[in-house]
Amino acid sequence: MITILGFAGSLRKNSFNKSILRAAVELCPENAKIEIFDLEGIPLFNQDFENQPPEKVRNFKEKIRAADAILIATPEYNYSIPGVLKNAIDWASRPYPDNAFDNKPVAIMSASTGMLGGSRAQYHLRQTFISLNMYPIHDPEVMVPFAKEKIDKDGKITDEKLKEKIRELLESLIAWTIKLKG
Numbered sequence: 001m002i003t004i005l006g007f008a009g010s011l012r013k014n015s016f017n018k019s020i021l022r023a024a025v026e027l028c029p030e031n032a033k034i035e036i037f038d039l040e041g042i043p044l045f046n047q048d049f050e051n052q053p054p055e056k057v058r059n060f061k062e063k064i065r066a067a068d069a070i071l072i073a074t075p076e077y078n079y080s081i082p083g084v085l086k087n088a089i090d091w092a093s094r095p096y097p098d099n100a101f102d103n104k105p106v107a108i109m110s111a112s113t114g115m116l117g118g119s120r121a122q123y124h125l126r127q128t129f130i131s132l133n134m135y136p137i138h139d140p141e142v143m144v145p146f147a148k149e150k151i152d153k154d155g156k157i158t159d160e161k162l163k164e165k166i167r168e169l170l171e172s173l174i175a176w177t178i179k180l181k182g
C-alpha cells in the first residue's frame with residue numbers, strides 16, 4: 001500500500017484546489033491511500049525558530065516523512081504559488097539538512113478561475129522541487145482552467161474528463177513511487 005500525503009495551497013473554505021484534492025482521495029486506486037493535511041494555522045516562517053518549530057509544523061514534517069509520496073493542489077497567485085504554500089514548504093525544508101521532503105516523489109494539480117489553469121504556478125513549484133530534492137512526475141499535467149465550470153457549489157467535480165485525468169495522475173505517481181522504492 002502506497003501512502004500519499006496531500007495538501008492544498010489555499011486556505012479558502014470553498015477552495016477549488018481543496019475540492020480537487022478531496023476528489024483525488026475518492027479517485028485513488030486501491031493500492032494507495034491519500035491523507036489530507038490542512039495548512040491552516042501554520043505561522044509565518046522565521047528562521048530564528050527553525051530549530052524549535054511550532055507543533056503544527058512538527059506534525060506536518062512527521063506526516064511528510066511517513067508518506068511514500070506527496071500530492072500538492074495549488075492555486076496560482078500572481079503568476080506564482082501562494083505564500084501559504086511556499087511558507088509551509090519553507091518550514092518543512094528546515095533546519096538544514098533536516099528537509100522532510102528530501103527524496104520524495106511528488107505530483108501537482110492546480111485549479112484556477114482563469115484560462116491557464118495555474119500552469120505558471122506549477123512551473124514555479126517545479127523549480128522549488130530542485131532545491132527540495134524531490135522527484136516530480138511530468139505526465140499527465142492536471143491543470144484546471146475555468147474551475148467554476150468544472151466544480152459545482154458543493155465542491156464536486158462535474159467534468160468526467162477531469163476525474164479521468166486525476167486518476168491517471170495518481171496512477172502515474174504510484175507507479176513512479178514504486179519504481180523509486182526499487
Ligand SMILES: Cc1cc2nc3c(=O)[nH]c(=O)nc-3n(C[C@H](O)[C@H](O)[C@H](O)COP(=O)(O)O)c2cc1C
Nearest residue numbers: 010012015016017018075076077078079112113114
Ligand atoms: C491574490 C490572488 C492572485 C491571483 N492570481 C491569479 C493568477 O495569477 N492566475 C490565475 O489563473 N488566477 C489567479 N487568481 C485567481 C485564482 O485562480 C482563484 O481565486 C482561485 O479560485 C484560487 O484557488 P482556490 O479556489 O483553491 O482558493 C488569483 C487570486 C488571488 C486571490
